[in-house]
Amino acid sequence: MAYLRMRGITKLYPENNVLANADVDFEVRRNEIHALVGENGAGKTTLMKILYGLERADRGYIELEDRPVHISSPLAANRLGIGMVHQHFRLIPEFSIAENVVLGIEPRRRGLFLDREGAVSRVRAVIQEYGFSIDPTLRVRELTVGQMQLVEILKILYRRVQLLILDEPTSVLTEQQIHRLFQTLRHLRKIGKTVIIITHKLGEVKDISQRVTVMRGGRVVAVRETAQVDERELSRLMVGKSVSLQVRREPAARGRPVLELEGVSLLARGQDHPLLDGVDLCVHAGEIVGVAGVSGNGLAELEDVASGLRRVSSGRILLGGRDITRLAVRELRQRGLAYVPADRLHRGSSLASSVMENMIIASHHRFLRGGVFRRREVEGFADELAANFSIEGDPRVPIGTLSGGNIQKVILARELASRTDFILFSEPTWGLDVASSEFIYERLMEIRRQGLAILLLSSNLDEIMSLADTLVVMYRGRVVACLANSAEVTKELIGEYMLGLREDRS
Amino acid sequence: MDAMSQPRRTALQRILGLRDFGVLVAALLIAAFFSIATPVFLTSYNLFNLLRQTSQLGIISMAMTLLIVSGEFDLSVGAIYAVTGVVTGILVNKLGMSIWVSASAGMVAGLALGYLNGLLIATTRINSFIATLSTMMVFRGLALVLSQAQPISLQLSFFMDLFGRAELFGVVPVPIVWMLGWGVAMYLLLHRTAFGVKVFATGDNREAADLAGIKTMRVKRVGFLITALAAGISAVISLSFLKTVTPTQGTGLELEAIAASVIGGTAMSGGVGSILGTFLGTFIMAEVRTGLVLLGTDAYIQDAFVGLVIALAVIINVRLSSRRK
Numbered sequence: 001m002a003y004l005r006m007r008g009i010t011k012l013y014p015e016n017n018v019l020a021n022a023d024v025d026f027e028v029r030r031n032e033i034h035a036l037v038g039e040n041g042a043g044k045t046t047l048m049k050i051l052y053g054l055e056r057a058d059r060g061y062i063e064l065e066d067r068p069v070h071i072s073s074p075l076a077a078n079r080l081g082i083g084m085v086h087q088h089f090r091l092i093p094e095f096s097i098a099e100n101v102v103l104g105i106e107p108r109r110r111g112l113f114l115d116r117e118g119a120v121s122r123v124r125a126v127i128q129e130y131g132f133s134i135d136p137t138l139r140v141r142e143l144t145v146g147q148m149q150l151v152e153i154l155k156i157l158y159r160r161v162q163l164l165i166l167d168e169p170t171s172v173l174t175e176q177q178i179h180r181l182f183q184t185l186r187h188l189r190k191i192g193k194t195v196i197i198i199t200h201k202l203g204e205v206k207d208i209s210q211r212v213t214v215m216r217g218g219r220v221v222a223v224r225e226t227a228q229v230d231e232r233e234l235s236r237l238m239v240g241k242s243v244s245l246q247v248r249r250e251p252a253a254r255g256r257p258v259l260e261l262e263g264v265s266l267l268a269r270g271q272d273h274p275l276l277d278g279v280d281l282c283v284h285a286g287e288i289v290g291v292a293g294v295s296g297n298g299l300a301e302l303e304d305v306a307s308g309l310r311r312v313s314s315g316r317i318l319l320g321g322r323d324i325t326r327l328a329v330r331e332l333r334q335r336g337l338a339y340v341p342a343d344r345l346h347r348g349s350s351l352a353s354s355v356m357e358n359m360i361i362a363s364h365h366r367f368l369r370g371g372v373f374r375r376r377e378v379e380g381f382a383d384e385l386a387a388n389f390s391i392e393g394d395p396r397v398p399i400g401t402l403s404g405g406n407i408q409k410v411i412l413a414r415e416l417a418s419r420t421d422f423i424l425f426s427e428p429t430w431g432l433d434v435a436s437s438e439f440i441y442e443r444l445m446e447i448r449r450q451g452l453a454i455l456l457l458s459s460n461l462d463e464i465m466s467l468a469d470t471l472v473v474m475y476r477g478r479v480v481a482c483l484a485n486s487a488e489v490t491k492e493l494i495g496e497y498m499l500g501l502r503e504d505r506s
Numbered sequence: 507m508d509a510m511s512q513p514r515r516t517a518l519q520r521i522l523g524l525r526d527f528g529v530l531v532a533a534l535l536i537a538a539f540f541s542i543a544t545p546v547f548l549t550s551y552n553l554f555n556l557l558r559q560t561s562q563l564g565i566i567s568m569a570m571t572l573l574i575v576s577g578e579f580d581l582s583v584g585a586i587y588a589v590t591g592v593v594t595g596i597l598v599n600k601l602g603m604s605i606w607v608s609a610s611a612g613m614v615a616g617l618a619l620g621y622l623n624g625l626l627i628a629t630t631r632i633n634s635f636i637a638t639l640s641t642m643m644v645f646r647g648l649a650l651v652l653s654q655a656q657p658i659s660l661q662l663s664f665f666m667d668l669f670g671r672a673e674l675f676g677v678v679p680v681p682i683v684w685m686l687g688w689g690v691a692m693y694l695l696l697h698r699t700a701f702g703v704k705v706f707a708t709g710d711n712r713e714a715a716d717l718a719g720i721k722t723m724r725v726k727r728v729g730f731l732i733t734a735l736a737a738g739i740s741a742v743i744s745l746s747f748l749k750t751v752t753p754t755q756g757t758g759l760e761l762e763a764i765a766a767s768v769i770g771g772t773a774m775s776g777g778v779g780s781i782l783g784t785f786l787g788t789f790i791m792a793e794v795r796t797g798l799v800l801l802g803t804d805a806y807i808q809d810a811f812v813g814l815v816i817a818l819a820v821i822i823n824v825r826l827s828s829r830r831k
Contacts, residue, residue, distance in 0.1 A: 093710060103703070
C-alpha cells in the first residue's frame with residue numbers, strides 16, 4: 001500500500017546535542033500530496049534530508065515500493081526517482097534555464113562538446129510535456145522567484161523523478177505564485193507523481209494535501225486524512241500542550257514608554273511583500289514585551305531594525321521620546337541600547353577573542369588611557385562580571401571554548417554592565433540547558449524589577465507566555481495581536497494568531 | 507507557472523548586452539587614441555610586434571581565466587614558466603639532449619608542478635591564493651637552484667624557428683599563431699564543451715554544482731594542470747625567441763595574467779568570464795604599454811598607467827554587472 005515507508009528514523013546532531021528525529025515513522029502513499037507540518041525545529045527538514053541522501057540517519061530504514069533502499073547521496077536518490085526542491089534554490093545564476101536543468105547530465109555531441117541546442121530542445125520538450133510555459137533560454141539571474149522555483153521543479157522532472165519533495169516552497173512566493181504552484185502540484189499528481197510538501201502554513205495544508213503528518217520535537221505526533229482534520233486541531237497538534245515554566249512573576253510596575261516603533265516598515269529588493277509592514281510597538285519601563293511568530297514572519301527583521309543593524313524603509317523608532325531611526329549603532333549604544341542577539345556565536349561574540357575581550361567590547365573606551373588599555377582595570381572588570389554572573393573558567397580563554405550557556409551569560413553580563421534602560425533579547429535561551437535557561441529567566445525578572453524596558457523576541461511560546469507582560473504576535477511582517485498576558489490567553493490562542501488563523505485588526 | 511512575458515531580445519540588444527562587447531569597444535577606443543597621437547601605432551609592423559610580445563602573456567591569461575572562472579587562482583604560473591625553461595636549458599646544455607626531448611621534459615616538469623598545486627589545494631583545502639603564493643616561491647627557488655642562478659644560452663635550430671622566430675608568410679610571427687591556436691582551443695574547452703559548463707557551474711555556485719553530481723574538486727585540479735601547461739608552452743616560445751633562459755624570467759607574469767583576465771571581464775569571485783574577453787584584455791594591456799613607448803613616455807610611468815587601466819576596467823565591469831542584476 002505505502003509507496004514510501006521510513007521506519008524508526010533517528011538522527012542526533014552531536015555538535016549541539018539535538019535529537020532532530022527520534023524514532024520517526026513516516027509513510028507516503030503512491031500518487032498523493034502529503035503535507036509534513038510542524039514548528040521550526042520539529043525535525044521535518046532533517047527527515048527529508050535523510051530521505052534525499054543529504055544526511056545519514058543514525059538508526060532506522062527506508063523502503064520504497066516495499067523494497068529496502070539505501071540512499072547515500074542525492075544522486076542515489078535521483079536514481080530511485082526521488083527529487084527535492086530546497087527551500088533556498090540551488091541554481092547557477094549565470095546559466096540559462098536549460099543549462100541549469102541539464103546540469104550534471106548534459107547532452108553532448110561526439111562525447112565532448114556540449115549540445116546547447118539539444119539541451120534547449122529537450123528542456124522545451126519537458127516544459128511542454130508538463131504543460132508549463134517558460135522560455136528555456138532565459139538566464140536564471142533574470143527570473144522571478146516563482147520562475148526560479150519552476151526551474152527547480154523542472155530539474156527534478158527532467159530526471160524522471162516520481163516522488164517530489166518540496167521544502168517550504170511557498171515561503172518566498174506571492175499569493176498568485178502560490179496559486180500557480182499549487183496548480184502545478186495538482187497537475188503533477190494527476191499524471192501520477194507523488195509529492196511531499198513541507199510547510200507550517202495550515203491553510204496550505206488544507207488546500208493542497210490529501211494526508212498530513214504532524215511533527216513536534218523530532219517526533220511524529222499525528223497522521224491524518226486532511227479532509228478529516230480542521231486547522232484548529234492541526235494548530236493544537238503542532239504547538240502541543242502548555243508546559244508552564246516555573247517563573248515567579250510579580251505584576252508589572254509599568255512606567256513611561258521607553259522604546260516606541262511607529263509604523264515601521266522594511267522592504268527588500270526581490271521581495272514583493274514587505275518584511276515588516278507598518279509595525280507599531282511600545283515597550284514601557286519595567287515591562288517585558290514578548291513577540292512571538294513563526295520564522296519568516298518578521299521576527300528576525302524586527303531584531304535587525306530594533307538593534308540598528310538595518311535601516312527601516314519607513315516609520316520611526318523612538319528611544320525615551322527621541323527619534324533614533326537614523327542613528328548609527330555606535331550612537332544607539334551611547335544612548336543605552338543593550339542587545340542580546342539570537343545568533344550569539346557570530347553576532348553576539350567574537351569566538352576567537354578571550355572572554356575578557358568580549359566583555360569589554362562594547363565599553364572598551366572606558367579602559368583606555370592614551371590609547372593603551374589599563375590591563376589591571378580590564379581584568380578587575382572581567383573578574384567582577386564573572387563573579388556576578390557565575391561564569392565559570394578563566395576570563396583569558398577564548399570565548400569559543402565555553403559552553404553555550406556560559407557564552408550567553410558573558411553576553412548578558414556585558415550588555416547589562418553599561419548603564420541602560422532598554423534591552424533587546426532575541427531567542428535568549430535557544431539551545432541552552434535548563435539550568436542556564438533558568439539563570440537567564442531570573443536575570444530577566446530582576447532587570448524588569450529594576451525598571452528596564454525589555455523587548456523579548458522568541459519562537460519558544462512557553463518562554464514568551466511565562467515571561468512577558470504584553471504578548472505581541474507577528475504574521476507576515478504585521479502585528480496581528482497585542483494582548484495583555486493573563487490566564488485567559490492560552491497557547492492555543494497564540495498559536496492560531498501565529499499561524500494566521502486569527503487576526504486583530506487595529 | 508509564470509507565462510513567458512519577456513519578449514525575445516533583438517540582435518542589437520544581444521550584442522550590446524555581451525560583456526565582451528564593452529571590452530572590444532575599449533580596445534578600439536584605446537587603439538584609436540594612440541593611432542591619432544602617433545602615426546607609427548597603426549602600422550602592421552607595430553601591431554604584429556605588439557601581438558608577438560603579448561603572445562606569452564595571452565596564452566597564460568586565457569588559461570588563468572578558466573581557473574578563475576572555476577573559483578581558484580594560480581600565482582605560481584610565472585615560476586612554473588621559469589622552471590620549464592630552466593629544465594629545458596639544462597637538459598640541452600649539460601646533458602646534451604635534443605631540444606625536442608628537453609622541451610618536452612620541461613613541459614612535463616611544469617605539468618607536475620601544476621599537479622602539485624591541485625593536490626595541495628584538494629588535500630589541505632587551503633585558499634589557492636595562499637597555497638600558490640607559497641608554491642610560487644618554492645618553484646622559483648627550484649629554478650634558481652637548478653640553474654645556479656645563471657642564465658643559459660641555447661643554439662639556434664629549426665625548433666627555435668618553429669616556436670619563436672619564424673614568420674608565417676613572411677609577416678606573421680609564429681608566437682602569434684601559437685597564441686591564436688591556444689586561444690581557439692581554450693575557447694572551445696570553456697565555452698563549447700561539457701567540461702566548460704562544469705567549470706562555470708563550479709565557480710558560480712559550488713553547492714549547486716556538487717548537488718548536480720559534478721566533481722568540483724576535480725574540475726579545479728584540471729584547471730591547475732591547464733595553467734601549468736600554458737606556462738610550459740609560453741616558456742618554450744620564450745626560449746625559442748630569445749635563445750636563452752633565465753631563472754628569474756616570468757616574475758610578475760601571474761599578476762599580469764590575472765589583470766588581463768579581469769580587464770576582460772572575468773569576475774574574481776568565479777563563475778563569470780570569457781576567453782575572448784581575456785584575449786582583448788591582454789591586447790588592451792599591450793596596447794597601452796606599446797602606445798606609451800611610441801609616445802615617448804618615461805618607461806617608469808607605464809606601469810602606473812597599466813594600473814589605472816585595470817582599475818578603470820574593474821569599475822566599469824562592476825557597474826555593468828550590478829545594473830544587469
